[in-house]
Structures are given as C-alpha cells and as structure tokens.
Amino acid sequence: MTRIKKNRQTVKADNFWTDLKSAGRPIFALAPMAGWTDSPFRQVCKSFGADIVYSEMASAAALTFQPENTLRLLASAPRERPYVVQLFGAQPQHFQAAIALIIRHGLPAAVSGRGSRSHRRLPPDGFDINFGCPVRKVVKQGAGAVLMDNKKIAREIVKAVCASTDRPVSIKIRARVGRTDALVFLDYLSDLPLAAVIIHGRTMSQGHNGPVDLEMVRSARNCFPGVILANGGILDLAGANAALRQSRADGLGIARGALGRPWFFQELKSQKEIHLSWPEKAAVMLEQARLAAANGESDSLEIRKHLCAYCRGERTAGKIRANLMACSDWPALLKAIKNSKHLLAARI
Helix, strand or coil, X not given: CXXXXXXXXXXXXXXXXXXXXXXXXXXXXXXXXXXXXXXXXXXXXHHCCCCEEEEEEEEHHHHHHCHHHHHHHCCECHHHCCEEEEEEXXXXXXXXXXXXXXXXXXXXXXXXXXXXECCCCCCCCEEEEECCCCCHHHHCCCCHHHHHHCHHHHHHHHHHHHHHCCCCEEEEEEEEECCEEHHHHHHHCCCCCCCEEEEEEEECCCCCCCCCCHHHHHHHHHCCCCEEEEECCCCCHHHHHHHHHHHCCCEEEECHHHCCCCCHHHHHHHCCCCCCCHHHHHHHHHHHHHHHHHCCCCCCHHHHHHHHHCCCCCCCHHHHHHHHHCCCCHHHHHHHHHHHHHHHHHCC
8 A cells, every 4th residue: 555645743742542552561441332331331341450441432413412411421430531432423513513512511420439429520531533333323324434435524523523622532443444444544544643543353344243354453553653452353361362462553442342241351451361250240240230320320221231241151141131131220120139149059
C-alpha cells in the first residue's frame, strides 16, 4: 500500500493513553459492548484490574435530540476512571452537539462499590467513535462499521469530534469493510490527532464469528503511531497471550471474554489462570447485583443476563439461569443467588 504523506496533528501529550503506554506493559481495556458494559459491570471489571473501561455504545443523535435516557446509560462512578464514552452516528454535527452537551453538563453519577454517589457530574476521560459495529439496525442508519467504506464522512466525524474536545479521541474499527481494510482507513485518517484505536480483527461480514486477522492488526503500526489494541475472539489467557504475540499490539480490548468472568483482567495481569469456586463466583455476582440495585437496575433484563453469564460451565446452570430470569425485584434476585449455592451442593 502506498502511504499518503500527511502532517499529523499533535495528540495532546498529557492524556491517559500516553501514561498507560509509557508504563511499558500491555494495556487491558474493557471494550464497549451494547447492552453489557454498564456502570455496575465496569466497576466490577475495574476491581479486577481493567486499565480502561468503555461505555456502552451511545447514539450521538439521541444525545442531540432526546438526551435524558442516553445520559443515564452513560452514568459513571469515580472508581471507573479512566472511562471512555463511545458514540455512534452518521452525522458530524450530531457528534459535535452530543460532546458539547456532555462537556457542558457532565455525566450522571452512578453509585460506587462503597455505596456512595458523587455529587459532581464529570465528563468522561476520553471519547471513542464506533466504526466497527456490524449490527443491521446500526449500519442501516449509515453508522457503525459501514462508515469504514464511506471514508469521507468518517473523516468529517473524526474532525468534528477532535475539534469538540480537548480529551483524547479514539476509534474502534474492523479488519475490513467492503473495499476498505483497516490499513487504508487508518492511513486516510493519519493526519488527525487520534490517540488510540481498537481493531477488531474480523470483517464486517464476519460479525463476531470466524478467524481473527491478527496480521492486519500487526501491520497497522505502519499507519498509526498511537496506542493499538487488538480485539476479537479473546476468551482465555492462552488466547490473549497469542493475540498479543501475533499482533504486537500495545494491549487488548476484552469483550465477551469478560462476560461472567470479570476476573479475566486479573488473570491477564498475573499471568495465572483463576478458577473460582461457586461461592466465590456468587460473591462477585452479589457485588454486581448490589451495584445494579443501588443504581436502580435490579429489575432490568441487563443485570439478570449478566448474572446468567456467570453460570457457564457450572452444574445445574440451566436451573440457576431459569431462577434468575424469573426474578422481577431485588429481594427475589438476592434470594435466587443465595439459593444457587444449595442447588449446586445438592447436584439437582
């Protein structure tokens, strides 16, 4: 590939990406996942050693026109820092308006693990632009992964975001979308002051299945001088180490590998597999459930599906999941988690 020579705009030096990279060890981030990376889960992942946590994907258009519900989606606690808000959309002006709103008013405060809620509404530590989501309802809007193949609009969005904030800006992309691969896309943006990129090593058409192109991630270093995180199919310690070795990335964006296993970040840091007993897992589940209840989410589908993810590989997992999904309030959820210990002990 012939590179276009451009004068790269300077990335602000004093940002958390620079600090993490200068530490000289791999960076492990909780990657953004719609419907999953809410504040209770981010807090639990942080407690197990995640270096950075991302919000769920939030609509820039929704923040522009009807911001109340989306702002609640982005609520965060101080213990989550550094915290990155990921936005998606198709119109540069929506990104500008969304970021202006967030910077001006800050984000709602979530209850922390200590049961306290900060009274300060703070903006996030960084903003991320989603150029990687392959979900049909997103790409139908001209947003997400499809923007990699619409480079002109993607570039205008990046410029708009960078001009709207002095916080570091990052992007999440795919190995390939249509005619455009990650290298072409990054080269097209190479003069803009992006601090970091998460590269999902699958194409848009692959979605979340199939082989991950770590060689593409490795080659991205020729096009991008900032922090590079490899992403896609990283589900265990062996896979994580292989991804780091093959991609030579600065770190990893962990997604589905952390669902029901937030201690995966501790495994990555310690380089030791962790096998929790069911009572130990139940204690983590209770912590996340209590955070959800404190933040008004104890009757939501999100916390129940999170708790079900902890059941993978356990005896009577189906029975435990059924009991959890039947809960409609906090007392019932608390009882179901505690009763799960008895189900396993009895081997029902």
